[in-house]
Amino acid sequence: MKRLSILVILLANLLDAQGVENNTITICWDTSFSMLSRDMEKEFEILEKIFKKNPDQTVQLLLFDIAIEEKVFQINNGDWSELKTTLTSVVPDGATVYEGLAAKIANKTVYFFTDGNALVPDEVLPVKKGNYVISSALGRNEEFLKKSALVGRGRLMDFAAILPDNIKATAAAKELPNKKEITGTVYIDNVPTNDIEIRIIGSNKIIKTDSSGKFSLPAVPGDSILITSRANKTMKTVPIGYFNNSLDVFLKANVTTLDEVVVTEQRVNAISEDLVNTGNGLKSKEEIGYAVQSIDSEDITPIQTDIRQSVQGRFSGVNLGPGEDLTQVTMRTNATILGNNYGLIVIDGVPMEQNDSSFGSSSNAASSFVNPDNVADITVLKGYAATNRYGSAGNNGVILITTKTASYGGGTGGTKNTALAQNNVYDPEAKIIITKSALTKALEAYTDMDKAYGKYLTLRNFNENNDSFYLDAFEFFKDKDRKLAARVISNLWEKNSDKESYLSLVALSLRYLGDYDAVQILNNQLNTAKPTALQPFFTEAKLQLEQKEYQAALDRLITLANGGAYGTMEVSPISKSLERELKNLIFQKRDVLDITKVAEPYFKNTQMNMRLLVEWSNAKTEFNVQFVNPQNRYFNWEHTSAANSGRIEEEVSLGYAMEEFELYDDLKGNWKINADFLGNLDRDNSEPLVLLCSVYSNFGYPSQTKKLVWLYLDGQNPKKEIIALKI
Structure with a gap:
């Protein structure tokens, strides 16, 4: 009852504030996926009262999700029907990103209609004194909304706070103010393993991993978790830091x-x-x-x-x-x-x-x-x-x-040498069969992208929790309408903002689109989650290259090649890629670079007919990259536990997921490169795998060209062609 009274008072204050002559206002309207639960009727009641109190004004409308769309409406005699029709027609979709709003807001009086489900850590709404933050969504982030209003000296109207379930949740949260839930998976020899004992050091409470090797327990930064397997006679201690929410623990056994x-x-x-x-x-x-x-x-x-x-x-x-x-x-x-x-x-x-x-x-x-x-x-x-x-x-x-x-x-001679690899003949007539989803078939019937997007929204009602649904939609839109493609793929960010593999998946997809601002936000989030990870530093340099910030890219690459700012990072797994990027950058852009601090070996460029850099979204997955040469003999590079169990553990530990390949002209003709998905280490995890492949032709030569290839693999379509080319 107390919360309801506060809301009534705030609404009265809002109307009093409108009594002051003010002919221009800004409405920031959250259109992200999580706003599906908004109470449109309550939000419209507020707007109705605003325009009744001040019937003639100009409204700047900012519709925002992963991107911002600006519209302007003129309200005369309290008639805001055109604005209402626009707001009603918007179907929530995409990720919640507040960055960029501050630069777009043109007026002093601002109303933020949002649920506060920020995806970026430490982000706040650009609220200023006298602004209003209005939330009616059931799954709103109460702490974020309160913080934004407090920091900006604005006023919060949280309609969802008076709901019984939210009142109970708030009370429960106060009981454990410093605790956070730590989830994780324990792997023994790269296999998720059950019945592993987990406990906080200093506590007698023991939990065990489930059948998928997963566990969950409350902890605070500074705690240490002891993981013990009596059956495998192995143990490990893992400290909990401020950035830890999810842990992957790898243990060895048997030898x-x-x-x-x-x-x-x-x-x-x-x-x-x-x-x-x-x-x-x-x-x-x-x-x-x-x-x-x-x-x-x-x-x-x-x-x-x-x-x-x-x-x-x-x-x-x-x-x-x-x-x-x-x-x-x-x-x-x-x-x-x-x-x-x-x-x-x-x-x-x-x-x-x-x-x-x-x-x-x-x-x-x-x-x-x-x-x-x-x-x-x-x-x-x-x-x-x-x-x-x-x-x-x-x-x-x-x-x-x-x-x-x-x-x-018996050493008699004349025996066929069967130590040589056998049965690696590729059938050139064999076709990789792609099974089209119902969504793909439906979208392919449209040439008008707005109508195709409408069909996607309709089918989404039946596929909200299907990862492949969003990836199929992205695959359809990515070369036809990049704005729609970005909005679609960002749903996986919105729905999985605490999972690094999904952040990587979305970042790789947005890199394909060239949406570097959004990629930068995601990359910062990945770096915050794991400050020692190699991939975000490498991606930072690649983003700078793509945006023609050549000196910044050179400095970043040199720093990384030297082990980071403090020289303590283990960069040997990606040293080949670093060296090639450095050499090629100096070769291509030497006339605009300060190279006084560059070591001599980097001045000799590496040249090849084709360079293939493959980056993938999840290190804890198994797949092959298959190379088929002009003689129709194939060779597999295996990212599997069987091929190299230490490689996957190293990727997770050091935070990278990439590999280099090269082709030279000593075997000329038609080459084919395929990818074959074998599954995740956790067999209960059906998360698809996204690959971003940078294909360079005549790498290191003045005639160098680059092509990006994006594809995703899952259980429905485990094998796809990356590229076919002629050398």
């Missing part, structure tokens, strides 16, 4: 490394004596007198399609970085700073070309031709075991690979 000993599951061997390959034939482990590690074909699963996957994590002290070939293996620590630290690969007794990590080396040795299905065993040799036969070439360790061909063929 424990103790110096030269690898503890694995006990297996009964079929042979009576434990023999290992030493490079000089099979010998008993008890006889050789030094440490030798070995696995056989039983340890190599069918899902492993690259020989590096068979080695990764199976041997103590054997290290492979994300995306590195087996020929780039290191054992224990690096022996030299400037020299070669890579080990030697020996296949069926024949040493392969050795890769070289030495400064200035251009070695391109690779082991991708080895088919894991044809491997009989793999042995790791170090120290004396490695050098007693292979000399200095084995100084950094040796990996012996024996193929089934050699093992079963």
Whole structure:
């Protein structure tokens, strides 16, 4: 009853204020998706009283969601029917963004009709003394509305505050003023895992992850969460900061490394004596007198399609970085700073070309031709075991690979080498089948975009919580009406403003449209959520490049390449992209840049026929990028746990989701590049994946061109073509 009395008083004050001669007012009318629950009748009652009190005035109307549309109406004799018709015809859609309103407001007297569901942290309405903030939406943000009115010395009319449910919610919130709900997912070996114990250190209350590995508990900044898995004998402590609302915790299990000993599951061997390959034939482990590690074909699963996957994590002290070939293996620590630290690969007794990590080396040795299905065993040799036969070439360790061909063929010669990759022939007649949604089929019937948008709004009533619905609509509008496309895709921002993967999804989509102001807001939000993440810093530089702010882009790239402002960021995973962007920027725009602080290596540009930079919305997803060459042989780059479990964990930890690819003219003809979605790590999560692909032709040359390709993948259409091109 008290709140209702306050509203009556405020309404009376509003009418008294209108008694002062004022012929111009501004109405800021929120048209975002969350305003679907507004009480139009109550808001119209207020406008009716305003125009009754002052019947002749000019109204500046600002309709705002992700963009701002301005209209002007002349009210005569209290007749505001034209304005009323306009407001009635607006269907809420898109994200709530207040930035830009202040610059548009032309009058001293302003009425803000909004629910206060700001998407940008610390944002406030541009309220000034005497302005009114009016809210009737059920799901309004009461705290934001109060803060905006208080800071601007305005007046708040919150009609929804008198509803019983909102009164109860306000009372409940006061009971835990400092607590915030922390949600998260625990992954063990990149798999969401249930029954993991979670508790705040210092508290005896224990909760457990559900069947999808998810948990939720109240915490305050400064708390530390202890995550424990007794079954997997692993634990981790995670501190809660001011920016933490959602956590992804990655734990390892099953393999424990103790110096030269690898503890694995006990297996009964079929042979009576434990023999290992030493490079000089099979010998008993008890006889050789030094440490030798070995696995056989039983340890190599069918899902492993690259020989590096068979080695990764199976041997103590054997290290492979994300995306590195087996020929780039290191054992224990690096022996030299400037020299070669890579080990030697020996296949069926024949040493392969050795890769070289030495400064200035251009070695391109690779082991991708080895088919894991044809491997009989793999042995790791170090120290004396490695050098007693292979000399200095084995100084950094040796990996012996024996193929089934050699093992079963008895060395008689003339046997077909089936260690080479098999069955990677691409059928040029095969078509990627795209299943069109009901929305896509309906929209394709229209050539008039306003009518198509009306159809979208009608069908949205049945698809409000369907992510693919908004992505299908975006795909239809993106090259036909970019303004409508931006409004449509921003709904996923409005509905998922606390989820980083959705913020990235919308940011990638808006980058395709060239809506850099909105992308900047999203990028700042991502940076605030995780200040050490690499991707927002890289995106900042890309935005500056797109807006021709070349010096700012150069400075940003150099700072990032040097490890950020404090030199503490781990940038090696994206160093190739940074280097290429820097070199190319200097090559293309050297005459307008201050390059006095640029290191000498960046002055030598990198050139290639085609450069492909792929960025994706969610690191916690699995997919392949497939390259089909002119000979119709395909090669997959795999973003999967099976291919490289450490890569996905690293992306989540360091905050990046991107990869570089290049094609040269040593194999000319028609190339095809496809993307194949395999699903999210959390199999209960049906979130689609968005890819933004920057395709550069003649990269590094004066004739360089760039094309952006946007596509999304989901369970309905998991495979799509990125681009077909001729080299």
